[in-house]
Amino acid sequence: MDDDVRQPAPGLLQLGSGVTAVLEAVRSAGGRPFLVGGCVRDALLTPGRRPADVDVEVFGLGLDQVAAALKTVGRVDEVGRSFSVLKVLKVRRDGEDLDVSVPREDPTTPLREAARRRDYTVNALMFDPVTEEVVDAVGGLADLRAGVLRHTGPAFGEDPLRVLRGVQFAARFGFRLAPETAQLCRDLLPAYAGLPTERVWGEWRKVAEKGRHLSAAVAVLVDSGWLATVPQLARLSGVRQDPRWHPEGDALTHSRLAADAAAALADEAGLTGDDRTVVVLGALLHDLGKARYTQHRADGRITSHGHAEGGVPLVEELLTSIGAPAAVIARIAPIVREHMTAITTGGRPSAAAVHRLARRLEPASITEWSLVCGADHAGRGAGSGPNPTTSWLEVAASSEVHQRAGRPLLRGRDLVALRLTPGRQFGVVMRAAVAAQDDGEFVDHAGAVAWLARMAADGRLAQLVASAPDADRG
Template identity: 70%
Template sequence: MTGAPVRQRVPGLVDLSATARALLDAVRAAGGRPYLVGGSVRDALLHPGRRPKDVDVEVFGLALDPLVESLSAVGQVDEVGRAFAVLKLRRGGEDFDVSLPRTEVKSGPGHTGFTVVADPATPPRVAAGRRDFTLNALMYDPVAEEVLDFSGGLADLRAGVLRHTTAAFAEDPLRVLRGAQFAARFGFRFAPETAALCRSLAPAYRELPTERVWGEWRKIGEKGVHVGAALAALDDAGWLGHFPQLARLAGVPQDPRWHPEGDVLTHSGLAADAAARLADAAGMTGDDRTVVVLGALVHDVGKASHTQVRADGRITSYGHAGAGVSPAEEFLSGIGAPPGLIARITPIVREHMVATGVEGRPRAAVVRRLARRLAPATIGEWSLVCGGDHAGRGAGSGPNPTIGWAEVAEEVGVAERPGKLLLRGTDLMALGHSPGPQYAPVMTAALDAQDDGAFTDHAGAVEWLAMAAADGRLDAWLAQGPTDRALPGGAPTG
């Protein structure tokens, strides 16, 4: 990195709140030189006019204690990151990360083997060299209204290139996954020399705590719109093999009539991209969006083991939906996804072929049963993943075949959750039957009848039970004994 930065004047680049301006004024009054750094500068250059969600400030020329004192006059200061020379300022619902330039002294093995020392005298050029990529090393001087570029970050940002700033990049191998995350969010790609450095870091993946790995994949799920670019970045970096359930999809062929886009890995990236667009159009955020995006990414992982090229040249993958549940769970567990999120994605994988070949609107009973099989996922989430599947086929993309299913789900009230079992154990007790596991076959039959539309409220369930008692079915069910079939919500049998 050169000593003098390229300076580009950009008046009003970052739209700052009143609290942000008060923070900067307080630091300057205390003798510090504050610069905006990181994502707020990058994103302002990518999307001028948007107020940044997060504002990070790096302060030069001011020690930690006077910095704390100056910030305390603005809002509440959280010093939990003091050991890393990072403070958090809170006021009026806004949070700001305020840091000092620091040096890191190697003190042990791995990415945690460093001692952090705050050094206010560090030149901005050196501080910028500690950052991961050149486009994240850009600084903005809010007084001079200039962008400071020490390493060609402006050109890389325009070109969509992820280039490491210095050899310090290798100190934390998580930066490779951060690069993949930026690829997913912005469509960026690694510079050749950075890809080569990433490949040399591939063995260090095992040093990364799972929670840090999940932090990057979570952002892909919550913010990614170019998931296919993330897969390409991981492949270029030599890191795709760390996710074998995805890597095995490379080169797996598909019937070109239905999938002219290429192999299963290509389709998976395109499907996740399409699912992200559908989720955004539906207003999804957080875990809900992640379920849809990652669900689309892994929906076809079963094709790795269930694809066959027949003697006549036809390519089939019968049974791949069910076969995909286990590898999808392995992938999600391996990247640290929370169990509750995994529980929502895997049934979507299992059921993503249900609507294929069904013309028109399905029967209400079919949709009710699907809602039960999908829980805790929803029909809406399943529909968006299926929509991504059909829109992620390049020239072969088509309309979402599950729209009618989602409409029926809304009409019968199972769009968000399956219907609650309406028959109660007390209804059987009212007929003189003692509580016990023998209730289970009755409740199972009641659930089937309810899903078939035989009744829609509790009164109807009681009437149905009376009819079953009158024609002898109730006694037959009670004589069957316990059943292994799960009932919704752990419905009581006694």
């Protein structure tokens, strides 16, 4: 412990009433509490912020003694007892969540040994609330200054998920892997298959919800060898693009830059949670189809016709493999399918075209689609350009499309009123009604009924019904 580096840091952490109460209770029981992990790391990166999540590690007391001390503060949940982790419930004050732990081996464990049980050195920094010093037992301060992710010791390999934690730390802070840690991560690659998908998604979700340096995250995937865990993305490495449109390099480079741009655009738009996830991952994965659809023509041009629609199965496959929720996949897939629409259509779109696009994008929104398209064009290095969807957003606003296409205005009971029998013919008529609605032929239910009456009067409804395969004419 004499070898530990202590750096004075008065006022580093602004502690609320919940944390203060826990620290006082532990000290009163004879323990030595330290703030550890992310709250210390984040305070050093951005001083002056009050941490929302606080980890406290207690030395000098056994697990039962800590539990007894904390009962004076609030209810204690001991579900993590096998891991020597206690979660203090109902001690949420000033927006603080508290996790309290003791060293797994022994409450008398030296600080250095406890620090070496953590994943990366930048997460093994401790803050002594009594002396107001940062305690650095494993070189975390130097690595934090250098932006390096270095494993603390042999215990790193006990949980292979720590590699993906490194990916999300890179996404959030722009960190890179130390060479020896990259090698250890490569050695751990076979263990990926045994990780539960819910844990895998937990790290990817943080990448998408909190990441601002997606290029750094992909770099960690590459250096660690764990890009192989998402083979659909890995196949973009080395896929050449037409330098006229993509001077930045191969398709993987473009995907990284587009994801960086998407994170910035999502933040500008104030997106959080699943909304941000859809935009960031939509941008990262939008060109997966290029691995299959890129062609090198005899005249030297490189094309990828069909890659947008062809990439959808690959996107769904990748997202499913990392445990993404079905609702998130359902929003990303149509954005990927439609990300070339504004380019291939050309000119200012009609209101009908925007309505039809909104319908195809459901359950994603026009805004989410626009942000991904904007990121696509901003992620081309020297070839970056303005968002090609601006006019689409303008038309959407003026024609009251807003975020998502409206529900079909014609209803099944309207068809029943004309004595049509439910069946395949219903689907044919309803699709025609939706197309007419998107074309602006009617804007409310009364208009939809009037449209149907006109269709019946001039014989077009009968023609539609007759076109239904094997329809029951009624």
